[in-house]
């Protein structure tokens with residue numbers, strides 16, 4: 001298995017730049033998610049790692065070997081396209097054996113390998129059936145078996161669950177992750193679904209317009225988004241932004257907005273301009289009568305275990321995720337309170353997060369803030 005190192009990777013299609021110079025590292029054995037909206041360059045990135053697309057510039061190293069200019073077949077990786085891509089006229093066993101037969105492996109070794117992957121995927125009972133009559137789940141398992149049987153250095157998957165309905169998708173996501181935990185193979189997985197990325201990934205890389213916005217572990221991405229784009233793309237409902245005009249210097253740990261002093265983590269970096277956005281996750285907006293900011297309830301969505309309350313503040317609409325002990329009623333005025341340790345501050349012109357003392361704090365301290 002192998003580490004994948006990407007340096008300044010760039011892809012131009014004529015005048016259009018699909019990937020603008022990405023640099024990131026996928027550790028050995030990691031389940032790594034490439035996440036972003038449609039057209040952001042995820043598939044192009046994956047295809048360059050696979051060797052199906054030639055980079056305009058940059059480097060790709062797999063297991064320490066520079067593979068940038070090597071053809072796909074020389075890279076020792078498995079590209080799992082749509083998982084349904086099986087040979088329809090062959091049995092399950094022959095489908096799985098196919099890559100090994102092409103490699104010229106001895107029949108006895110092939111039989112042993114097939115027995116092993118069939119056991120891992122729980123498909124021993126269907127090896128002699130044709131693939132035509134299989135259920136969707138079994139087809140996925142067979143396609144995966146065919147990919148893992150030749151023990152590639154890494155797996156590349158492009159929206160493998162995209163065509164499935166929600167319930168089955170959830171089930172297969174768990175199965176894929178469990179399979180990864182058993183095998184520990186480096187996996188690069190493209191998705192536009194932030195929830196899928198959060199659920200399955202060891203690391204998430206967020207792309208937008210061909211640019212890497214941020215990469216890191218899911219909690220880091222959620223708690224410390226590097227840009228407003230990431231803060232908005234991850235989370236449901238996404239992070240709220242209170243649009244404020246204020247000056248903020250190094251060490252400052254509050255913002256004066258609308259006559260109220262909103263606490264925030266002490267800044268390590270001065271704001272370049274006065275147009276700022278205070279970022280707060282819905283679960284960190286507290287509805288409290290004595291809160292320093294007033295807001296009108298516009299709507300309240302009851303979700304059983306929680307309610308999502310839409311609020312009009314003097315700085316834009318925001319959403320709060322609150323408990324259901326006191327149901328919010330449209331039209332009423334409520335007080336809002338924020339916990340300094342959970343807030344982010346962004347420069348609106350660049351969309352970049354201004355780093356604060358807490359944001360640089362060790363992980364334990366940040367976790368304590370979420371108590």
Ligand code: ATP
Nearest residue numbers: 013016018036037038039040041042043044045192
């Ligand atoms: P999606 O989820 O919609 O597939 P994506 O993030 O995977 O999106 P890519 O498929 O990598 O995006 O495409 C990135 C951009 O590059 C898109 O605007 C796409 O139209 C363009 N593109 C991709 N392949 C080519 C090509 N062969 N020629 C020209 N433009 C291309």
